[in-house]
Amino acid sequence: MKCAEQQGIDMYQLMEAAGHAVFDCVLAKYSHANHIIVLAGTGNNGGDAYVVARLINHSNMPVTVFSPKPQSKLRGDAEIARQSFLSHGGTIVGLEKLPDLVDELHPSLLIDGLLGTGFDGALRDEYRVALEFISTLSLPIIAIDLPSGLNGDTGHVVDFAIKATYTVTFVGLKVGLVTGDGPDYCGTLLFSGLGIEQCLNHSNIATATWLKSPIQAQLQKRKFNSHKGSFGHVVCIGGAVGMPGAIFMAAKSVLRSGAGKVTVITHPQNVTLINSLAPELMVFGSDGEMDQSIKDRISHADILVVGPSLSVAPWGESVFTQLVADDLLAHIPTILDADALNLLCKYYDPLVKNKNLNKWVLTPHPLEAARLLDISVLDVSKNRVAIARDIAHKFGAVVVLKGCGSIITDGVNVAINGSGNPGMATAGMGDVLAGVIAGVMTNFDKNETALQKSTQKAVFLHGLAGDITAKNGEIGIISTDVIELMPQALDICIK
Numbered sequence: 001m002k003c004a005e006q007q008g009i010d011m012y013q014l015m016e017a018a019g020h021a022v023f024d025c026v027l028a029k030y031s032h033a034n035h036i037i038v039l040a041g042t043g044n045n046g047g048d049a050y051v052v053a054r055l056i057n058h059s060n061m062p063v064t065v066f067s068p069k070p071q072s073k074l075r076g077d078a079e080i081a082r083q084s085f086l087s088h089g090g091t092i093v094g095l096e097k098l099p100d101l102v103d104e105l106h107p108s109l110l111i112d113g114l115l116g117t118g119f120d121g122a123l124r125d126e127y128r129v130a131l132e133f134i135s136t137l138s139l140p141i142i143a144i145d146l147p148s149g150l151n152g153d154t155g156h157v158v159d160f161a162i163k164a165t166y167t168v169t170f171v172g173l174k175v176g177l178v179t180g181d182g183p184d185y186c187g188t189l190l191f192s193g194l195g196i197e198q199c200l201n202h203s204n205i206a207t208a209t210w211l212k213s214p215i216q217a218q219l220q221k222r223k224f225n226s227h228k229g230s231f232g233h234v235v236c237i238g239g240a241v242g243m244p245g246a247i248f249m250a251a252k253s254v255l256r257s258g259a260g261k262v263t264v265i266t267h268p269q270n271v272t273l274i275n276s277l278a279p280e281l282m283v284f285g286s287d288g289e290m291d292q293s294i295k296d297r298i299s300h301a302d303i304l305v306v307g308p309s310l311s312v313a314p315w316g317e318s319v320f321t322q323l324v325a326d327d328l329l330a331h332i333p334t335i336l337d338a339d340a341l342n343l344l345c346k347y348y349d350p351l352v353k354n355k356n357l358n359k360w361v362l363t364p365h366p367l368e369a370a371r372l373l374d375i376s377v378l379d380v381s382k383n384r385v386a387i388a389r390d391i392a393h394k395f396g397a398v399v400v401l402k403g404c405g406s407i408i409t410d411g412v413n414v415a416i417n418g419s420g421n422p423g424m425a426t427a428g429m430g431d432v433l434a435g436v437i438a439g440v441m442t443n444f445d446k447n448e449t450a451l452q453k454s455t456q457k458a459v460f461l462h463g464l465a466g467d468i469t470a471k472n473g474e475i476g477i478i479s480t481d482v483i484e485l486m487p488q489a490l491d492i493c494i495k
């Protein structure tokens, strides 16, 4: 909004436009509402609320505004909007009176204009008490710009927030609506550009991309005249003794995402089982010492996946340290997942620093992200985008910070994934993602600039396969189901 102001756009007109956008939502979804309660805060989000309340009043629907103290004087545009509401006969009551009046008013809709993008920190007591009371009413709620209590920049809820039915949000994407806690609080998201989206598009503001449509993960149709060598050789390294599952799922996912050839390097005791589960894989055993033939296979790979069930015990540690010491990870695009990330924390300084590592994709979940920066998991969830960027800068890598609204960043560009579902919160789904990233990459150029873009597409495709799997029920989907549906997800995205 500051940018709009700098470009000479009239801020009160924007507030009017915001109010009209919310009023349109009221008319479209709740035109028969009984009494409408509007919460109006003390900033510009409150100003928007007064515009909506005036429009509701004007259309002869019963409306009461509840506002925290001080109700006397707001600032600037918000005060103009409040005065306009009052001069049209509007009623404003103290927020603390809401519990006493609610039975009398019989509201059937609540509009939340308490806090918007200016909210920071923890809710002040008066607000928290009001929001907790509201949550007991079971009313449909339209949130203005964002649900009060949710931080629009980070997607973090400190203690309490409104759970909206609809959120009518304005102009650019607020990352906090689509990552972390955001999706649990926003309900259905409705966007309004307030008529200034064109002007902002030309202002060169760096914003995050929300990956929501298959068009954003477009893949080229294959030439008829293709052969397996056209689509890359991926080597997957992991699977300590007794742990064949994760590396098998990662490798099978690479195959199901379009790679020409996939090799697995694992503990010798896993070889027979993995071969029998997927005879398409080439599987080789290593007892922890990497002989020359294994090193040759790795050095001829187009892409590496390192980490699924590698373990931090001696076998995994020995494999990882040799890969780094022999520079095998320095020149080949490499997806580092799971225990490779844990080992990366341990060996970052002595082995990894100062090498040419800008071909890495790191795929931490929040706990692994916390370890990579030596912070707490809470610190990660407080600001997912900033943390993902910090990891990208520290390791010179593309980072996928997994979870609801996975963040993909090379430290500069930021994308937030909009595919996937909570059914995917199940063991092995991250191993599948690591494989999908490598497999999808084999469809693209191998240069570095493609790394962020191809990782974005892969993360979207992985979530899309999860969504296709969840069509028969979300809870209880398993990672191997998602692997089998990767071809369907890819097919949706082929040009």
Ligand SMILES: NC(=O)C1=CN([C@@H]2O[C@H](COP(=O)(O)OP(=O)(O)OC[C@H]3O[C@@H](n4cnc5c(N)ncnc54)[C@H](O)[C@@H]3O)[C@@H](O)[C@H]2O)[C@@H](O)CC1
Pocket: 001, 002, 011, 012, 014, 015, 016, 018, 041, 042, 043, 044, 045, 046, 047, 048, 077, 114, 115, 116, 117, 118, 119, 120, 121, 122, 123, 124, 127, 144, 145, 146, 170
């Ligand atoms: N003119 C503009 O800039 C426009 C802004 N728009 C609206 O304005 C909003 C942003 O307005 P503001 O910057 O005034 O911010 P807000 O209206 O979100 O909030 C500011 C108020 O919240 C209080 N507050 C902050 N943290 C708090 C906490 N932890 N507990 C309790 N109270 C807290 C502050 O004391 C301040 O009074 C947007 O979300 C959008 O709804 C729209 O009207 C379009 C035009």
Ligand SMILES: Nc1ncnc2c1ncn2[C@@H]1O[C@H](COP(=O)(O)OP(=O)(O)O)[C@@H](O)[C@H]1O
Pocket: 365, 402, 403, 404, 405, 406, 419, 420, 421, 422, 423, 424, 425, 426, 427, 428, 429, 430, 431, 432, 433, 463
């Ligand atoms: N609630 C969710 N919404 C969307 N995607 C999710 C959700 N929960 C998990 N996922 C996805 O599933 C995968 C889980 O990865 P991870 O936690 O590493 O699992 P594991 O360690 O068991 O392999 C990630 O890609 C993550 O983004």
Ligand SMILES: [K+]
Pocket: 045, 112, 113, 114, 115, 116, 143, 144, 145, 146, 147, 148
């Ligand atoms: K709000």
